[in-house]
Amino acid sequence: MKTAVIGIGNIAQVHIPALLGAKQDIVALCDVDSARCEKAIERFGLQARVYTDYAEMLEKEELDAVHVCTPHYLHAEMICACLDKNVNVLTEKPLAISQTQLDTIEAAVKKSTAQLGVCHQRRYEEAMKYLKEKFSSDPVIAAYGNMCWYRGKDYYDSDAWRGTWTQEGGGVMINQALHTLDLLQWISGMPTSVVAHTHNDTLQDVIEVEDTATGNFTLANGGKMILNATNGCTSSFPVGLMLDSKSSRALVVGDHVIVDDVVLKKDDELPLFGKEEWGVGHQKLITDYYRCLANGEKFPIDFYEGEKVIRLILAMYQSNGKQIEI
Template sequence: MEKVRIGIIGIGGMGTGHANNIIAGKVPHAELTAVYDISTERLEWVRQNFGGNVKRFDNVDAFFHSKAFDAVLIATRHYDHPGLAIQSLRSGYHTLIEKPAGVYTKAVREMNEVALQSDKVFAIMYNQRTNPVYRKLKDLIDSGELGELKRSIWIITNWYRPQSYYDAAGWRATWSGEGGGVLLNQDPHQLDLWQWTCGMPKRVRAFMSFGKYHDIEVEDDVTGYVEYENGATGLFVTSTGEAPGTNRFEIAGDRGKIVVEDDKLTFWRLRESERDFNRDFKGGFGSPECWKCEIPTPGENTQHTGILKDWVGAIIHGTKLIAPGIEGIKGLTLSNAMHLSAWTDSWVDLPLDEDLYYEKLKERIDK
């Protein structure tokens, strides 16, 4: 295969951006050949801007039956991602979904089972995994440079949104339309990067406010606390109601501390393990020798086009994906667990009780 023909489901904000990137030739070996959308206005926009070479569909079954493409990019509302991905994979198409993987893990797990049984390339648009800063952070942790993890703290409150943002669309910030608030809309990338670098915890305790700063149903202020198997702890603080906000990710380990802030990676590196120093030092007050290192993070942050290129490359050459679609369940598990903890006012152990979560979500949708 020299070219991958791509069909896009959903020509809203994200879908339009992906379509423009493909049409502009920013994704080598990719060709946009079809789109599906329920909006006649958006389909007319496609006709006016892309001409007759891009087929337009207003019926999803006709879209999948057309065989007008080799791969499908899904850029719809959160709830639709798993069902459309399942239909795409079962129809024999390589598939890429926008984040998040879905709203509740029960549906995403079914999607993953279909993906694992398929021979098609399944990816998710976790474009922050292309950021050289986070790639270097993962490398430092995975290589053991930071030592055994002790604590992680991510304050990500620079998501400020005014009320007019929520009023612009009726489905936004509702349990039935979006399935959540800041955790489902703004934070999927950070939750993915958190587990990508630090791993999954064993249990979660969260506190959140629903409509604290806005006239909305869902959460706009969250503090989540997690514990890991090795005894390490983590804290995730996020909000859409603070201005100015903060984006600071700090990870402490046996060999020092790393801080990611302002697109920079700073490593306070210990010359010896803190645990070894603690055991051997006999001088009363003292601490290990520490060097402050500004870590270079060369490379381009290719973002959305980077994930598209990676997906197309995996289809053509069989290369390993940066963001496999089946990994989307991990970050979603964290947000589901935080919601469930806040709803039940209790600890939530992982693996998550997916049936209980879905039951509690349906209660909020019904109300």
């Protein structure tokens, strides 16, 4: 298929080889900084045209699919521009940063013949697929997720959009801990309410958004789903999940899973330490997205799957210690 990528920063360096690995044709790259496109063309040996204006690219190119790898506040308008032209679009997370953006995207999805996919690549890890399957017939009655990372001044100073309400749309929750919360809700089910606290513990002079958050969610079956997340540590530890059903207990760190005292090592070979949060899921997710498009199948992480974690995060931001119904 003829594909293009918008936003040639960090994560595009993962999308481009994954697209090539999925045997797709990258015909165009777009970034407001054209040098980033040229650099990627050289790095990956591409034959792609370069654009600095995504609307012009959508006008001039006959594209089958576009990858949106830009800062958060731009996702909604770029997704809608693709859908309006019936061009399939795979967006990086977060799907959106406000309820208004979610509503606009939903309207565009309903009118379009194209498929929107959302990059929640951790759902493609073997450990997560195993847990999803295991607890689908044995419902979770208590869940706990812990993300404890370091993101310092250098990280936030590296790009102007980071650490701002208008462009990042939040801090640790909408960016880093989104994956952990998405996995918790995917495996445990969508909660019905939350009491949350978000605060800036370590970066008051650097960012206007939260570096730390806690969420106490109530599940539909009355169970609890607790999330602790921070960017305010001095190291980044592997993300941990703990899950209880009536008959079983699971602990997962990276792709290391312990179920009822039995240590299961799933086969993704994720390093426990390092950029494990990006995981190996991008290649699997992107390959599956194009398999679905080629076969006329529905891609599983569509608008309605992508919006769940956004609704949870927006409720956390709204909560400030009060119970919010979801």
